[in-house]
Amino acid sequence: MSANVETMFYVRETPWHGLGTKVGEALFSQKALELSGLNWNVIQKPIYTSDNILISNYKVNIRESDDKVLGVVTDRYKIVQNKEAFSFTDSLIGEGCKYETAGSLQNGRKVWLLAKLPDKYKILDDEVTPYMVFSNSHDGTGAIKVAMTPIRVVCNNTLNLALSNAKRIWSTIHTGNISSKLNEAMKTLLLAESYMENLDYEAHYLSRKTISDEKVLEFIELLLPLPDNASKTQEKNINLLRDDMKLRYFDAPDLIDLPKTSWRFVNAVSDFATHINPLRKTKNYKENLFSKTIDGNPLIDRAYALVESIV
Incomplete structure (x- = not known):
């Protein structure tokens, strides 16, 4: 513990x-x-x-x-x-x-x-x-x-x-x-009923917004950017995280049968943000993950903002 x-x-x-x-x-x-x-x-x-x-x-x-x-x-x-x-x-x-x-x-x-x-x-x-x-x-x-x-x-x-x-x-x-x-x-x-109704509305709206594989890869790079002057180790670690997010979008069993839409992408990022094991585990990383359950996860919100911007 x-x-x-x-x-x-x-x-x-x-x-x-x-x-x-x-x-x-x-x-x-x-x-x-x-x-x-x-x-x-x-x-x-x-x-x-x-x-x-x-x-x-x-x-x-x-x-x-x-x-x-x-x-x-x-x-x-x-x-x-x-x-x-x-x-x-x-x-x-x-x-x-x-x-x-x-x-x-x-x-x-x-x-x-x-x-x-x-x-x-x-x-x-x-x-x-x-x-x-x-x-x-x-x-x-x-x-x-x-x-x-x-x-x-x-x-x-x-x-x-x-x-x-x-x-x-x-x-x-x-x-x-x-x-x-x-x-x-x-x-x-x-x-809460109002929130769930609005979430349902957003889900249906995003499910009608198709997203290309190229756009998915672009968004993943925006969500997990390389720092300036990244070292080889940093580059390797970011690429590992990007590969993990790609896997969740393209191959997750609960998403693989869904159309390639913005809603599928938001769920893939949610899966990543909710369950990912960080490359470096701090002693309180699980508590931090729990706090995001309350306050919201910035990564999921950024993904939501990105797909909202698709015309």
Whole structure:
């Protein structure tokens, strides 16, 4: 397990597989809270200098179970407990809400949970399942985020395109009335239906835009450019990545029978971005891959922009 993952469970092989402990089936919130290791509270304490002088306007967030210091925050910072995150998600999704992964990173400073939304969709005969991700930080460095992420079931590829006319991410800082802000998030995420409708529209639109093999190769070079004054090793590595992306477009079993269209290209890039093993694995590359599940993957969005530009 990566050094940055503290505790985690997951149900199935996902785009961020390899982290945490696998369980047999999706879990209801109480069991998910326990198996993810998130059944702890955060408390705030004042901060003093070594001379016992109170430092005004700041507090320290501490994990109550083991007195682990999570971060220094302003006195306006409002805590969202892990249990509250699960309760919010239960309320949003409704009866039968189950979780497929949850856990903490960086010794509890960052936490997340992921649940499957109840609706299933067909996009160009592909089953696409939307998931909701709730992420939070207890160290004062990040916002509360709620995101809807569609996943193409046949290959576990994310399809979280940055559509200009449909929102899929809501976020807020840890100040003010957090309860009312979460209610606002609930209203926003109920627009998931709108996002899926727009994604379906874009898929049909892109499926009608044919793309030549030459254009595919051109786009791959634009997506994976050689740096200026590249060394032989860099050139070799970029060419390996380009070959991998080409293979996914031309020969992937789930795409090979599709017409050569812009939609096929976007899916090939999604497959590459979701599952590629980097040539140099940093200790937290899987966490970075997971964060792109929430925030969106710049490579997929660039591919989408490229095919959108085709006349």
